[in-house]
Amino acid sequence: MDWQAITLSVELALATLAVLLPLAAMTARWLAVTGFRGKAWVEGLLALPLVLPPTVIGYYLLIAMGGQSPLGQWFESLTGHTLTFSFSGLVVASVLFNIPFAVQPMQRAFEAITPEVREAAQCCGLTLWRTLYRIELPLAWPGILSACVMTFAHTLGEFGVVLMVGGSIPGETRTIAISIYDRTQSFDHASAGAMAGLLLVVSLVTIAVSYGLVERLMRRRRAV
Amino acid sequence: MSLTLDLRHDGPVLDFRAELPAGRITALLGPSGSGKTSILRAIAGLLHVRQSSIRLDGETWDGDGIHVPTRSRSIGLVPQSYGLFPHMSALRNVETALTHLPAAQRRVRALQAIDLAHVAGLEERRPHELSGGQKQRVALARAIAREPSVLLLDEPFSAVDRSTRKRLYVELRRLHEQLRNTIVLVTHDLDEAAQLASHLCLVRHGRLLQSGPTAEVLSRPRCEQAARLLDIPNVFTGQVEGRTDGRWLLRWGPHLLRVAGLPDDQRPGPLRWAVLPSNVLLARPDKPWASHLENPVPALVQEVVELGGEAVVQVMPEGMPEISLQLRLPTRAIRRYRVEPGRAITFCLRSADIVPLNGEA
Numbered sequence: 001m002d003w004q005a006i007t008l009s010v011e012l013a014l015a016t017l018a019v020l021l022p023l024a025a026m027t028a029r030w031l032a033v034t035g036f037r038g039k040a041w042v043e044g045l046l047a048l049p050l051v052l053p054p055t056v057i058g059y060y061l062l063i064a065m066g067g068q069s070p071l072g073q074w075f076e077s078l079t080g081h082t083l084t085f086s087f088s089g090l091v092v093a094s095v096l097f098n099i100p101f102a103v104q105p106m107q108r109a110f111e112a113i114t115p116e117v118r119e120a121a122q123c124c125g126l127t128l129w130r131t132l133y134r135i136e137l138p139l140a141w142p143g144i145l146s147a148c149v150m151t152f153a154h155t156l157g158e159f160g161v162v163l164m165v166g167g168s169i170p171g172e173t174r175t176i177a178i179s180i181y182d183r184t185q186s187f188d189h190a191s192a193g194a195m196a197g198l199l200l201v202v203s204l205v206t207i208a209v210s211y212g213l214v215e216r217l218m219r220r221r222r223a224v
Numbered sequence: 225m226s227l228t229l230d231l232r233h234d235g236p237v238l239d240f241r242a243e244l245p246a247g248r249i250t251a252l253l254g255p256s257g258s259g260k261t262s263i264l265r266a267i268a269g270l271l272h273v274r275q276s277s278i279r280l281d282g283e284t285w286d287g288d289g290i291h292v293p294t295r296s297r298s299i300g301l302v303p304q305s306y307g308l309f310p311h312m313s314a315l316r317n318v319e320t321a322l323t324h325l326p327a328a329q330r331r332v333r334a335l336q337a338i339d340l341a342h343v344a345g346l347e348e349r350r351p352h353e354l355s356g357g358q359k360q361r362v363a364l365a366r367a368i369a370r371e372p373s374v375l376l377l378d379e380p381f382s383a384v385d386r387s388t389r390k391r392l393y394v395e396l397r398r399l400h401e402q403l404r405n406t407i408v409l410v411t412h413d414l415d416e417a418a419q420l421a422s423h424l425c426l427v428r429h430g431r432l433l434q435s436g437p438t439a440e441v442l443s444r445p446r447c448e449q450a451a452r453l454l455d456i457p458n459v460f461t462g463q464v465e466g467r468t469d470g471r472w473l474l475r476w477g478p479h480l481l482r483v484a485g486l487p488d489d490q491r492p493g494p495l496r497w498a499v500l501p502s503n504v505l506l507a508r509p510d511k512p513w514a515s516h517l518e519n520p521v522p523a524l525v526q527e528v529v530e531l532g533g534e535a536v537v538q539v540m541p542e543g544m545p546e547i548s549l550q551l552r553l554p555t556r557a558i559r560r561y562r563v564e565p566g567r568a569i570t571f572c573l574r575s576a577d578i579v580p581l582n583g584e585a
Contacts, residue, residue: 114305114307116303116304116305116306116307117308117309117310119265119268119270119294119301119303119307120303120307120308120309120363120366121309121320122268122269122270122293122294122295123268123270123294123295123299123300123301123321123367124295124320124321124323124366125295125296125321125323125324125370126320126323127295130323134320135309135320138311139309139310139311
């Protein structure tokens with residue numbers, strides 16, 4: 001069992017959540033409450049990671065974050081090391097390929113809040129922040145929980161993009177999925193099997209628990 | 225001391241100017257899609273109107289480059305489906321409207337509002353555990369908790385059953401007696417408007433057709449569209465012929481009617497006019513000396529339909545086979561004077577009850 005890879009994967013998932021969740025929540029609410037020309041294009045762009053092969057995303061990220069790119073050069077001048085093949089680079093890549101997994105459940109949750117409830121909050125004298133804090137976030141909580149679980153589980157299991165952008169540097173970019181691949185390549189089936197099993201159980205438990213929680217929350221909220 | 229509105233908008237179309245009296249219940253009455261709810265939303269600041277002026281007692285909410293946001297307006301809104309916060313108890317719903325107060329005062333004020341709206345005992349229930357009438361009252365409690373200058377009610381009784389609605393009418397009137405605030409009630413129900421409002425605005429296609437004290441608007445529509453909106457079936461065309469003894473003479477088929485209420489500069493010519501079915505009088509056949517009755521018109525009874533203690537009678541005035549006029553009479557009068565299909569009767573129209581209608585609103 002490669003505990004270093006497991007720890008790294010969990011750290012990557014938590015870092016991704018910390019960066020992505022607030023940004024995705026704001027984007028999701030914005031998409032839920034506004035209509036504008038070209039909205040379908042914006043939604044399509046955000047959903048791209050769902051349909052693009054991970055190697056394609058990985059390739060473009062590698063180009064965008066490499067030493068020749070403005071982003072890569074800026075990062076290197078700032079930190080002294082490259083963005084690609086580093087944990088920071090993995091976080092950037094992970095945030096990007098998880099966008100649809102975070103945005104879509106939250107967008108659906110914000111869309112489910114009726115305009116009358118939002119307007120009632122305004123008539124109650126609540127500011128936008130108070131409305132978010134007291135009304136919208138508690139109501140959208142099942143969607144936020146789903147977004148967290150999906151992002152967490154998806155980050156643990158992502159392989160293609162991580163391999164393209166990060167390679168397999170122990171303690172830096174070798175996540176559990178990469179480690180399983182490496183162990184399989186070197187015929188260490190016992191270790192690969194144990195980690196694959198662990199990933200399977202963790203993924204199944206998190207998703208089942210989150211579905212159960214969401215169902216309970218929805219049942220309590222059903223029928224206004 | 226009034227709420228002054230001047231609203232012009234393109235989608236939905238609004239071209240609405242009105243002055244709603246302070247401290248009274250004003251009903252905005254109109255068919256579905258007439259723009260009533262948009263007017264209410266504009267007052268609340270929820271609809272950004274292209275060109276608008278909204279003033280309350282000299283305080284500008286909209287206009288002159290000012291737009292006071294909804295949360296800063298002294299309003300309480302009860303939306304059509306109540307807009308209760310589903311994750312909160314009734315008490316917390318009401319307390320949410322009181323975040324401007326220190327926490328200690330919130331509970332006290334919320335409980336007072338709940339008491340006023342007659343939902344005491346239901347404080348801990350969530351919206352899905354309340355009936356339609358209870359939800360409506362919780363929404364009302366939340367709206368009045370802030371002690372708003374203007375209370376906005378958007379068809380608040382449409383989703384409750386008839387008996388609950390009648391009870392809520394009484395409670396709303398009682399509440400208004402206590403609070404004496406300005407209430408704007410949106411409804412498409414003529415009876416509801418007549419029972420609750422002391423001031424009535426008739427709205428059609430986003431425009432004000434007529435406004436004034438309810439009794440006056442109900443009995444004297446100013447234009448044909450208003451008459452249709454007030455469900456007045458008796459709208460006819462006559463010919464103004466001249467004037468005698470200070471009253472205008474109106475030719476209606478073979479009949480000559482005396483009419484009050486026409487302006488002095490009225491010109492002879494065609495005139496649309498209306499009369500309320502309840503204002504059409506039956507001349508008693510047992511009193512042949514009824515020469516004092518105004519505008520007697522002989523007619524033939526076509527149909528009698530009894531509805532509760534009242535009968536709707538359709539008659540054909542003599543010499544006018546294409547015209548059907550409606551009367552509403554107590555059923556005891558129907559029996560007593562044997563008003564039956566095929567019988568000849570005489571009805572009378574008081575000159576003051578003949579309402580001239582303008583072609584344009």
